[in-house]
Amino acid sequence: MTPADLGTLIKNTAEAVLNEQGLDTSVLPDTVVVERPRNPEHGDYATNLALQIAKKVGKNPRELAELLVAQLRHNDAIAEAEIAGPGFVNLRLGAAAQGGIVAKVLAEGTAYGHNSDYAGKRVNLEFVSANPTGPVHLGGTRWAAVGDSLGRILQASGAQVTREYYFNDHGKQIDRFANSLVAAAKGEPTPEDGYAGEYINDIAAKVVEKQPDVLSMPPDVMQETFRAEGVEMMFAHIKETLHEFGTDFDVFFHENSLFESGAVDRAVAMLKENGNLYEKDGAWWLKATDFGDDKDRVVIKSDGDAAYIAGDIAYVVDKIERGHDLCIYMLGADHHGYIARLKASAAALGYDPNMVEVMIGQMVNLVRDGQAVRMSKRAGTVITLDDLVELIGIDAARYALIRSSVDSSLDIDMELWASQSNDNPVFYVQYGHARLSSIARKAAELGVLAEGADLSLLTHEREGDLVRTLGEFPEVVKSAADLREPHRIARYAEDLAGTFHRFYDNCQILPKAGETAEPIHAARLALAMATRQTLANALYLVGVSAPERM
Known part of the structure; x- marks a missing residue:
């Protein structure tokens, strides 16, 4: 019985108690929350439901808890039910109910932990979106890992x-990129506002190799050639790097297409028609303050050119018209203003602003000997995805970037994450899976x-700890999806690995040499295999491999 199953049992029992007392059952929450007590001596699980609803039905909380406990004690799944403090209910599950968690994991396999909360929901998840003017930097790399993991978690929730x-x-940064390539090809210094690094020299050389006469072309043709060829080569490198990192995309959307297709003009027309665009000082302004933004925004400048936000507005229209119910933007630390801006744009267009959601990721630093590493060998300025992978590997890089909330800045200690020790979180978790695989062999x-094992034999304290940790996984997945927090999965995996290692140290899983296999060995093997499956499922959701051997 998982915590979710126990919550349903408690709710149904409470409903019966309220009906019996002639009290209002509508006060019951949709979901009854059950939690693991900090002190294991207080029970396996606890609920504050009696405290939560007592006042609403005019009952003393402890009196209501007593009625609830009296009913719960009659259920075969409950071994003990006790009242604590002003009305908390502490519960211990029966051995058979605990064994049911193991059976559930083994039966569901790779689907264990999945749910249907987002079934029928179409989610557009936009992330990385680094400019094609250089390799993906550490901030973009964080989104490459977190975004891919969030996509997996939402899919596991039915989306x-x-x-x-x-x-x-589309924009001036592409012009600066082209100017930098031209300068590199000519052997001239990098323009003051240009891009530097080995990659610029590499791409410039490749353009010349592909177009041998490029430097003798008229200046405007030469500039356009370096722009078109350079952007294509840079983006090809970005795609390849992300693919090798385990992050692939369904759609590569070109900003320029919004202008070439007339999508920007159509979005502007929509806003003019519904009255949410007004003219002032020769420019057209979005009534953004009417929809929660801190100021109105220029959409069409006085010279007739579209402001940057015009593309953003058209992009909102495009995403929603493609049938997406939720559009999640994953942006960098310097994009806080986009939260209100994009929501206001959606509302001004007549859409529900809650269809637009913006996540902001904080900075990432690579640290060696306690000092931040600033320079990249290839990019020349910032550390890139390629640098990180070269230094600590793909699995360690992904795990390091995912295991902390994106709301906080992150320091990645090179020595720690490159080490093969239990201090390295990804090694610790992967070693747990490898050890479980060894047990299976x-x-x-x-x-x-493990088939047909009597799971009611799992009564050891460490067995109970492990079973209950397995039972928490579905709720962890739900929380990670609802809160957009993949780090919950990574932290859970570490908790599960630690709980397994303690179980392993205290419980003989397989018979020793010369011993005959007993029913307890089959039961513990089933528990171990359920742990291996759950650990593999968690690692999949963060996009990290589950090795069979280490």
Whole structure:
């Protein structure tokens, strides 16, 4: 019985108690929350439901808890039910109910932890979207890991997810990129506002190799050639790097297409028609303050050119018209203003502003010997995805970037994450899976089978700890999806690995040499295999491999 199952049991029992007392059952929450007490001596689980609803039905909380406990004690799944303090209810599950969690994991396999909360919901998840003017930097790399993981978690919750990369190929930064390539090809210094690094020289050389006469072309043709060829080469490198990192996209959306297709003009027309665009000083302004923004925004400048926000507005229209119910933007630390801006744009267009959601990721630093590493060998300025992977590997990089909330800045200690020790969180978790895989191989050699095991034999304290930790996984997945916090999965995986290692140290799973296999060995093997499955499921959701051997 998982915590969710127990919550349902408690709710149904409370409903019966209220009906019996002639009290209002509508006060019951949709979901009854059950939690693990900090002190295991208080029970396996606890609920504050009696405290939560007592006042609403005119009962003393402890009196209501007593009625609830009296009913729960009659249920075979409950071994003990006690009242604590002013009305908390502490519960211990029966051995068979605990064994049911193990059976559930083994039966559901790779689907264990999945739910249907987002079934029928189409989610557009836009992340990374680094400008095609250089390699993906550490901030973008954080989104590459977190965004991919969030997509997996939302899919595990029933959503249809479109992973989208917004390809910013319209604007002055592309001109600066082209100027930098031209200067590199000519052997001239990097322009003052240009881009530097080995990658610029590499791309410039490749453009010349592909177009040998490029430097003799008229200046405007030469500039356009370096722009078009350079952007294509840079973006090809970005795609390849992300793919090798385990992050792939369903859609690569070109910003320029919004202008070429007339989408910007159509979005502007929509706003003029519904009265949410007004003219002032020769420019057209969005009534953004009417929809929660801190100021109105220029959409069409006085010279007739579109302001940057015009593309953002058209992009909102495009995403929603493609049938997405929720559009999640994952942006960098310097984009806080986009939260109100994008929501206001959606509302001004007549959409529900809650269809637009903006996540802001904080900075990432690579640290060596306690000092931040600033320079990249290839990019010349900032540390890139390629640098990080070269230094600590893909699995460690993804895990390091995912295991902390994106709301906080992150320091990645190179020595720690490159080490093969239990201090390295990803090594610790992966070692747990490898150890469990080793147990499975040994069990096969000994002929010990988990199928048909008597799971009610799992009564040891460490067995109970492990079973209850397994039971928490579905709720962790739900929380990670609802709160958009993949780090919850990573932290859970570490907790599960630690709980397994303690179980392993205290409970003999397989018979020793010369011993005959007993029913307890089959039960513990089943528990171990359920742990391996859950650990593999958690690692999949963060996009990290689950090795069979280490």
